[in-house]
Amino acid sequence: MKYCFGVDLGGTTVKLGLFEESGKLVDKWEIITNTRNEGEAILPDIAKTITEKIAEVKIQETEVIGVGMGVPAPVTAEGTVNGSANLGWKYKEVRKELKELLGFDVMVGNDANVAALGEMWKGGGAGEKNMIMVTLGTGVGGGIISDGHIVIGNNGAGGEIGHICVNYDETQVCGCGNRGCLEQYASATGIVRLAKKKLTAETRATELVQENITAKDVFDCVKKGDIVAIEIAQEFGHYLGYALANICTLMDPAVIVIGGGVSKAGEVLLEFIEKAFHERVFFANKSVKFSLAKLGNDAGIYGAAKLILRD
């Protein structure tokens, strides 16, 4: 039997998974991310917990294919990071260092991209090789998979779907410094922004109230048929659906997977996105499927495992 490890390195915790070669998750655990002193202990801590796990479950080192890892930063094709605010890292040859610590083969990728790979392997995009993943959380993240491979890019900054411009007339500034980024309309905070703006000028009856409104409130009200909430969801759907139509013109994916906290709204979310998408999609991309993410917080460890298992 052959095994591999999938590591999802976050700013607070490190999630780890022990997988069989087939993709079966055998064991799953977490350790704390120690970001002190520019995160110098992070890789040694990961190497230590993996070594301990190998001893604990009594597998032979020769049975270990290697370790894949997702990191919250742009990661080049060579596995190098040029600084990560969440981890305290400056320039770091992550792949090389972890390989030296462990003695196994190591592959490293950006966490959002690696999660996309996980969803392609065992989640909402299973069975496909060309996929767009959009993660609707506090921000909008994403990952693009072309012919089974992550679009990494020259600086490891590929797949930054949240920062394509969808509204050149926007006056508010995005966290990235630009104006009109998809993230400003399609993230949980973006949906709240759309809702507050709408409610300010709204005279019709609605269950939505401006104060402490959340993206979940909006979709809960949509499910009850609240017309104001439905119009907010339509606006969200237009921004995201039109953006995805453009992305398809470039990438021609088989499937688009929607994940992140906002996607917990369920199938109703896809309806709004798909309706707008089909108003604008290029004829060659009409057959693209939409799917909700299926792996939740485990997408990162699955994708990391797939990264080291390769094709």
Place this chain on the structure above:
Amino acid sequence: MKYCFGVDLGGTTVKLGLFEESGKLVDKWEIITNTRNEGEAILPDIAKTITEKIAEVKIQETEVIGVGMGVPAPVTAEGTVNGSANLGWKYKEVRKELKELLGFDVMVGNDANVAALGEMWKGGGAGEKNMIMVTLGTGVGGGIISDGHIVIGNNGAGGEIGHICVNYDETQVCGCGNRGCLEQYASATGIVRLAKKKLTAETRATELVQENITAKDVFDCVKKGDIVAIEIAQEFGHYLGYALANICTLMDPAVIVIGGGVSKAGEVLLEFIEKAFHERVFFANKSVKFSLAKLGNDAGIYGAAKLILRD
């Protein structure tokens, strides 16, 4: 010595090149494309001319690595075409058929994508592995290269840069059936459209005249300092530069190569594109370089050769 063939299959002529493994072009010739009877003679004609060339230049069949070919249609990763209007083909397993005719390894790709691969190998993107190519001709074509590989997509329709929507308020319909496609503003015909629209409402002195105006006229006048022509070029630059900024957010390329007839305007063209690009580019993509295409009509045969040579 090892050799390969690069084939650029067009609706009128088939361009062929014999290459050394290093990429040195040894011989170059053309045959007529016979589109009669649903283009049934096209592949046999190509096989025949390659077999004759091998005999003529006296190379051994064992010295031939294989044949790469670009085709004017979407081509799947398996080398299958689902119809090509220019060639008369319906569904055709192009790779398989040509392989059977020749006995060599064959790789097939979409012609615009293959030309992009050629520019990455020996042209404007030489030395890079992540590249966007935009071809500004009658339409706007393109190709996307990620980590050295063409973005093919699920239907072979990846890289259709000309049909991303850049103006949701457009009323005129694009050839694809949508409205607001990049092609409507950045192709030779698109630039003429922008110019005519501008000249209709223009009162300032300009050398440009609406009748029989061409994209070349516009850039010729730009070079003379004609303010009206400059404003047309600025509008062109905005549409294309903003679109490229968005594409970079997804692909993080090292270089953007601009080719096609319009690119004969030279470096001045890049100035307008780059200025607009830098108004909108995502911070991670600021270092992207711009370059003019260098291989002209030979990009297709170079890219086809690279397709079969692989990495």
